[in-house]
Amino acid sequence: MIELLTADTPNGKKISIMLEEIGFKYKVTKIRLRSEEGDFSKGEQFKPEFRRISPFSKIPVIIDHENNKEAVFESGAILIYLGEKSNKFYEQKDRTKINQWLMAQMAYVGPMLGQHHQFHRYNSGKDKWGEERYFKITKTIYGDLDERLGQSKNLAGDNYSIADIATFPWIARHDWHDIGLENFKNLTRWYLEIAKREAVIKGYDLLKNGSEIPKP
Ligand SMILES: N[C@@H](CCC(=O)N[C@@H](CS)C(=O)NCC(=O)O)C(=O)O
Numbered sequence: 001m002i003e004l005l006t007a008d009t010p011n012g013k014k015i016s017i018m019l020e021e022i023g024f025k026y027k028v029t030k031i032r033l034r035s036e037e038g039d040f041s042k043g044e045q046f047k048p049e050f051r052r053i054s055p056f057s058k059i060p061v062i063i064d065h066e067n068n069k070e071a072v073f074e075s076g077a078i079l080i081y082l083g084e085k086s087n088k089f090y091e092q093k094d095r096t097k098i099n100q101w102l103m104a105q106m107a108y109v110g111p112m113l114g115q116h117h118q119f120h121r122y123n124s125g126k127d128k129w130g131e132e133r134y135f136k137i138t139k140t141i142y143g144d145l146d147e148r149l150g151q152s153k154n155l156a157g158d159n160y161s162i163a164d165i166a167t168f169p170w171i172a173r174h175d176w177h178d179i180g181l182e183n184f185k186n187l188t189r190w191y192l193e194i195a196k197r198e199a200v201i202k203g204y205d206l207l208k209n210g211s212e213i214p215k216p
Pocket residue numbers: 009010011012033040043045057058059060073074075076106
């Protein structure tokens with residue numbers, strides 16, 4: 001059994017989607033990232049027992065109870081671990097391509113879209129320069145992903161892979177981005193194909209509170 005310590009965020013959803021896709025038995029342990037008053041500095045991610053398995057105090061983390069309670073932090077590393085363990089969505093022959101698109105998600109797509117959330121969604125009007133910068137970068141990312149998906153069925157080639165699983169929950173925040181997903185035809189085609197997968201629908205609603213995938 002895999003224990004998933006997480007919260008309802010794009011990085012958290014990557015792992016619940018993967019666990020549903022590979023059909024592993026898992027349980028979700030919710031980590032409250034902020035106090036009742038909304039203070040992040042008082043979240044459960046800073047408890048010493050959590051920091052022992054997640055040194056940067058971030059979700060998601062998994063504990064593999066079938067493998068000597070091996071704990072893995074960083075969503076990309078977790079996807080690789082589960083891909084290797086299940087032999088699914090991480091085809092040996094495609095690994096170089098999958099790794100590129102996975103690393104691009106981890107190092108660029110996620111962090112940039114995350115900044116766009118901070119400036120545009122949570123702190124709109126506070127910093128014009130930051131707001132414009134991350135709006136522009138987000139638009140560029142949509143364009144670049146659209147271009148790739150005009151040439152390729154999925155990010156790393158024909159096969160749906162952990163690179164798609166890592167990227168999907170970030171694009172699922174398109175309603176926060178205000179870029180207009182529907183203007184990016186190839187990205188929309190890919191998004192809708194993934195959005196109808198049963199495992200994705202289930203994994204998206206990881207806390208079982210009726211969370212639905214936003215339509216373009
Ligand atoms: N690169 C990390 C990023 C994880 C991350 O930023 N997690 C956020 C939620 S999506 C978090 O735990 N934030 C709590 C905090 O920063 O205190 C990953 O992909 O696992």
